[in-house]
Amino acid sequence: MTDPDQPTTCTKQAHRAACRDPVFDWEDRRDFEFASRGLLHRPEDPAITDAGGGVVWHHEAFEDFLHGDAPETVHPSLWRHALLNNYRGLFKVTDGVYQVRGESLANVTFVETDTGYIVIDPLTTVETAAYALNLLYEHVGERPIMAVVYSHTHSDHFGGVKGVISDEDVSSGRVRVIASDGFSEWVLKEQGLAAEGMASRNSYMYGENLPPGPTGIVDTGLGQAIEGGEVTFIEPTDIIGTQGGRLTIDGIDLDFMYAPGEAPSGMHCYIPKHRTLHVADNCYMCLHNVYTIRGAFPRDAMQWADSVARSLQYEETEILLSGHNWPVFGRSEVRTFLGQQRDGIRYMHDQTLRLMSHGYVPSEIAEAIEFPPSLARLWHLRGYYGALKHNVRGIYAYYLGWYDGNPATLDPLPPRELARKTLAYMGGVDAVVARARDDLERGDYRWVVHVLDQVLWAEPDHGEARALAAAAHTQLGYGAENATWRNAYLSAAQELRNGVPAGTKNPRTLRDVTKGMSVLLALNALSIRLNGSKAVGSGFVINWNVGETGEACHSELTNAVLINRDGADPRADATVDLSRSALGRFVLGEIGLAGLEESGARISGEAGLLSDLVAMLDHFPLWFPVATHGMKFGEA
Numbered sequence: 001m002t003d004p005d006q007p008t009t010c011t012k013q014a015h016r017a018a019c020r021d022p023v024f025d026w027e028d029r030r031d032f033e034f035a036s037r038g039l040l041h042r043p044e045d046p047a048i049t050d051a052g053g054g055v056v057w058h059h060e061a062f063e064d065f066l067h068g069d070a071p072e073t074v075h076p077s078l079w080r081h082a083l084l085n086n087y088r089g090l091f092k093v094t095d096g097v098y099q100v101r102g103e104s105l106a107n108v109t110f111v112e113t114d115t116g117y118i119v120i121d122p123l124t125t126v127e128t129a130a131y132a133l134n135l136l137y138e139h140v141g142e143r144p145i146m147a148v149v150y151s152h153t154h155s156d157h158f159g160g161v162k163g164v165i166s167d168e169d170v171s172s173g174r175v176r177v178i179a180s181d182g183f184s185e186w187v188l189k190e191q192g193l194a195a196e197g198m199a200s201r202n203s204y205m206y207g208e209n210l211p212p213g214p215t216g217i218v219d220t221g222l223g224q225a226i227e228g229g230e231v232t233f234i235e236p237t238d239i240i241g242t243q244g245g246r247l248t249i250d251g252i253d254l255d256f257m258y259a260p261g262e263a264p265s266g267m268h269c270y271i272p273k274h275r276t277l278h279v280a281d282n283c284y285m286c287l288h289n290v291y292t293i294r295g296a297f298p299r300d301a302m303q304w305a306d307s308v309a310r311s312l313q314y315e316e317t318e319i320l321l322s323g324h325n326w327p328v329f330g331r332s333e334v335r336t337f338l339g340q341q342r343d344g345i346r347y348m349h350d351q352t353l354r355l356m357s358h359g360y361v362p363s364e365i366a367e368a369i370e371f372p373p374s375l376a377r378l379w380h381l382r383g384y385y386g387a388l389k390h391n392v393r394g395i396y397a398y399y400l401g402w403y404d405g406n407p408a409t410l411d412p413l414p415p416r417e418l419a420r421k422t423l424a425y426m427g428g429v430d431a432v433v434a435r436a437r438d439d440l441e442r443g444d445y446r447w448v449v450h451v452l453d454q455v456l457w458a459e460p461d462h463g464e465a466r467a468l469a470a471a472a473h474t475q476l477g478y479g480a481e482n483a484t485w486r487n488a489y490l491s492a493a494q495e496l497r498n499g500v501p502a503g504t505k506n507p508r509t510l511r512d513v514t515k516g517m518s519v520l521l522a523l524n525a526l527s528i529r530l531n532g533s534k535a536v537g538s539g540f541v542i543n544w545n546v547g548e549t550g551e552a553c554h555s556e557l558t559n560a561v562l563i564n565r566d567g568a569d570p571r572a573d574a575t576v577d578l579s580r581s582a583l584g585r586f587v588l589g590e591i592g593l594a595g596l597e598e599s600g601a602r603i604s605g606e607a608g609l610l611s612d613l614v615a616m617l618d619h620f621p622l623w624f625p626v627a628t629h630g631m632k633f634g635e636a
């Protein structure tokens with residue numbers, strides 16, 4: 001095999017064909033003008049670092065290679081998008097409205113009030129949020145923060161909150177924190193309880209373990225990369241209901257429109273004084289994810305299209321801002337953009353349901369669907385983040401779930417057993433690998449990764465299968481227009497070559513979100529660690545009293561389930577008095593009994609029950625195999 005990192009002739013030919021494809025208007029430079037308009041300052045330092053000097057955000061690493069024509073290892077359309085996401089720094093959007101873009105996965109927006117600022121979406125981590133605020137203070141002026149708005153429930157829009165305000169700012173009433181109905185519940189549902197299962201998949205999608213460069217990560221669609229650092233959470237003080245409403249913050253009116261879509265709880269924010277509309281992540285400069293491959297509930301595409309359509313009510317809008325990428329400027333440009341975004345979502349939705357209604361199954365619909373030329377030619381509907389192919393599967397799942405209706409797929413053999421039998425029917429592993437080698441040469445990469453995946457389920461350590469599969473994944477990555485697909489394929493190649501990572505480059509996990517939740521919500525993170533088979537036959541009640549807030553909850557173990565309820569239970573067998581931070585760390589498994597005691601927790605009643613409970617709890621690995629199929633926890 002030639003150098004597996006080199007693009008093959010097939011890959012190079014595909015890129016040349018893309019360059020000639022009339023769907024791409026390479027002469028259209030409007031996005032470059034929008035992305036660069038209003039730049040006040042572009043930082044020159046090589047990276048944003050944390051207190052210990054660790055890099056949380058690269059400038060230099062992306063700067064080194066992101067210029068000129070697309071290299072042969074990157075799809076030319078994705079390359080164009082990556083160049084646009086590299087317009088970064090502090091921007092003056094209009095008088096009184098500023099954005100820091102390209103210094104995080106997401107954008108932060110600052111709106112001047114009479115005496116201070118409103119912050120819309122304080123980025124993902126404390127380090128990048130504080131860095132962005134400092135840019136504003138240095139180049140525009142230092143004023144107090146009056147309010148923080150969370151546009152929706154995803155951590156890239158609230159995780160940096162403690163980089164711009166403190167708990168004390170909020171508890172003293174100095175700063176309001178504004179979010180939409182159901183915000184905290186959805187944060188936990190989408191990103192708290194599923195955080196452990198999502199972490200490895202998240203790293204694949206965002207290329208967290210890939211080096212920046214033409215053979216590694218070039219972009220994520222939403223921005224260059226996901227930053228490292230500390231994720232934080234502060235509960236909202238003001239909830240905007242489903243009817244929306246106006247708030248006046250220090251002389252500035254904000255009109256909120258409840259707008260579920262990309263997130264199940266979110267809102268758009270119109271600022272009449274500046275004729276500026278912030279549309280959360282419901283629209284940006286690439287196709288959205290109706291389903292995201294890190295894993296999440298499929299989103300309600302009808303509701304989403306409706307949220308975008310209702311935004312047309314702000315007829316005076318001159319500037320449209322969103323949580324990622326760059327703004328749209330101009331009244332008619334904004335209206336056209338919103339209409340096209342609405343139509344893109346509805347087209348995916350309606351055509352999926354049409355084909356579903358003829359009995360097509362998800363993989364057939366994914367293969368069949370294409371945008372009509374009038375939508376396909378729009379740069380802002382190209383699939384750099386969402387992809388038509390995975391979105392339509394999500395829409396199908398939203399309505400009909402995982403099952404395609406065919407009883408032959410209702411109860412399939414598990415993958416290892418299925419692979420062993422299939423390969424035996426096909427003449428054995430070595431015969432299959434030999435044929436896969438030829439198909440790889442022919443450029444049949446989708447088939448090669450499929451058939452070698454079977455081999456690796458049957459024989460996870462088959463060296464040649466791993467090498468060939470890695471080579472096929474690499475070419476699929478180079479050929480992908482979608483940034484998250486590229487990252488996933490290249491991450492698979494990396495795992496196939498080097499094995500399961502010992503950790504992620506960014507140790508940040510969404511688990512931090514759990515620490516900021518109400519006690520009752522956080523205790524549910526404990527329930528999902530309970531190993532059912534170890535809990536068989538046990539039963540007890542434990543009261544939890546949290547010192548700082550006086551909150552009391554109890555957990556009842558019954559039928560190998562840990563049920564949590566508000567309030568103390570007088571029947572409790574044991575009671576634990578502990579701090580909120582100790583509870584957060586205990587439910588996540590960061591500390592056990594000894595750690596609880598060290599934190600000053602007091603256990604009364606049958607103290608031995610706590611040790612019994614701890615012995616029934618699983619610890620989740622930071623990383624589990626994704627592309628390699630080595631044995632998992634508990635697998636015989």
Ligand SMILES: [Zn+2]
Pocket residue numbers: 106154156157222281323324
């Ligand atoms: Zn986002």
